[in-house]
Amino acid sequence: MPQTIRPREDTPAPVRPGVLRTSIRVEPLTCTIGAELFGVNLGDAARDDDLFSEIKNLLLQYKVLFLRNQDITRAEHVAFASRLGPLEDHPVVGSDPDHPGLVRIYKDLNSNPEHYENALHCDGTWRECPPMGAVLRCVETPEVGGDTIWVNMAEAYRRLPDHIKTQIAGLRARHSIEATFGAVMPMERRHQLKAQFKDPEHPVVRTHPETDEKILFVNAFTTHFVNYHTPENVRFGQDYAPGAGNLLAYLISQAAVPEYQVRWRWQKNSVAIWDNRSTQHYAVQDYWPAVRKMERAGIVGDRPF
Template identity: 65%
Template sequence: MQIERLTCALGAEISNIKLAEAATNDDLFGEIHAALLAHKVLFFRNQPLTDAQHAGVARRFGPLEDHPLTTSVDGEPGIIHINKTPDNPPERYENAWHTDATWRECPPMGAVLRCVECPTVGGDTMWANMELAYERLPDHIKDDIATLRARHSMEATFMAAKPMADRLAMKERFPDPEHPVVRTHPETGAKALFVNAFATHFTNYHTASRVRVGQDFTNGAGELLRFLQSQAAIPEYQLRWRWTPDSIAIWDNRCTQHYAVMDYPPCNRRMHRATIIGDRPF
């Protein structure tokens, strides 16, 4: 197995293996798991997998979950198909910098994404290292956010365009959770900045040490949240991956954000995805 780093911030491409074998080969999976913890997102090219093989590799990291708005493909629970075509364009926008499903009490541990068809140019995906983003924050901001918590919401993001009844029903099913602003990785112990596009506000900012008068809360909390959300957009923390058919990405959702670049219509972009159940952030 060969591992080639892609940027100084994160990411590595792995070659000279058949990824499908990781579903049954403990030694191979152990090497891939160690590489994921070290590099946070891994890439593989020329890996033609069936949905069953795709799910088998992903399940080595843990049980798979479904997205509440997208059903799994027939015969393979945990695999969803994401198809964008000229007849089925993205609604309004493709993406924003985010960590998957932080609107859940237990966001996913990670995901395995496989490219089936992609534009000849465009349709890349970007990732950002949120451990590095935290590490390089000014010390006084680290001190200020050490105990802060933030509310995360699907209602204020991709559910906002849905009919009110659907939006309220989904919020009842998935009440907006709160998560620590600084998350500790459960396997490595590293700290990561854990606010993204789903974060709406801090839940414990309004304390005597921060707020003298109302304007301190109104302006101070919002400006701090926007500053923290903006860190994923710093190029020095990022990588950009150009898809080819049968290429695969595996990422650690606990310490990264990602952004699917919508610069490809009118073209086909077909991706198959497995999402791995995670634990409660702390």
């Protein structure tokens, strides 16, 4: 059944008349991840503490939230996202010159179809502190195609066999921008990128700082384990590569399980808000030669533990 959450009405807020008397209707989209919100405008939520608090709580619960008909300005987009935390630029894509932190992801015939969206990934794990989350608004979309998939990586961890959970409990892994975004760059530029982002290591299982959930934290940016080659795991030297590689491939493959996923069809002025700490996503590139234009505000995160 749809869940209805009514914002408090006892505190005045500088929002349009009647907004506090409008309920947020919540409709879960799958049994494990994602919900669509109705009856809320993110421009209002950027200015109202109670309304924002309700949305933040729903985000922690459903991990990705979807809204239609969000005809908001770029300034309102940035203002709402900034309530989740400071915004960050992207070192490859860049950001809107008038709205720092707002990244334009415009795909047309002049774009590179091999851009690193169409892989299951968690944004920016090549940073020491990967993003907390993001707010993505659709500016223009094809009539058909261009969907995005999100995955609940807390559920992916929860359903791992117990012996795998034991095996990976203390493992750590490297994440690389050089081996992904940098792969198509000239060597000098690729090395500069590596010098800026030095392949940080993160726990294979991270703990969510607000919900305490355990999360499987490997994705398309993960290159290898850094502490797998121990006497407990490796009998002889040749066990190192296949043993570690096979385990990492198995863990990364968990994001492809449909039972952990939600798929969203975009329309103009649709918005997705996701918790990057507990999800992965995949932008489906099946729409060429149509155009797809998105604008994303990414929020600075903390160091995984």
